[in-house]
Amino acid sequence: MPIPALETIADHDLxxxxxxxxxxxxxxxxxxxxxxxxxxxxxLIKAGEASLTMQAGGKEVRIRAGQFSLLGIPAIVGNQPYSMTATASSDTEICRLSSITFNDLLRTEPKMQQAVLFILAGEVRVARQALTELSLWSEAGDASIRDDEKKQS
Incomplete structure (x- = not known):
């Protein structure tokens, strides 16, 4: 499941x-x-790709982030710890933006505000999809366990 990339929603100047x-x-x-x-x-992934993983309920949720993906927005905006682990899936070139620089861009670049909203909305969609898949997988596992228990009785 990929997350939206900054390039797809912001102009090239930004x-x-x-x-x-x-x-x-x-x-x-x-x-x-x-x-x-x-x-x-x-x-910001300038080149390459990263994998975002999160441990939840004993399971691992994995999301793909490609070139021009901007990672860590929820943590920086919410002043919270990172909710996922980001690992380079290939040799990757990144640009770091401090929270101060990010906030300056939000103040001075109106297109950045819109881009961040689109990225966050996309991340929410991806998270919902991952949770749904996790839930369905968990339900299927529970059903399998119940079937095994019936067979044993």
Missing amino acids: VDTIIYRSAEFIPRDGILFSQGEPADCLY
């Missing part, structure tokens, strides 16, 4: 404003941030 900040290389399987860590910045 994306360029962020991309031309200093970038860093994260090797495959490198951790960008971990679930439960205090949020200190946003991550």
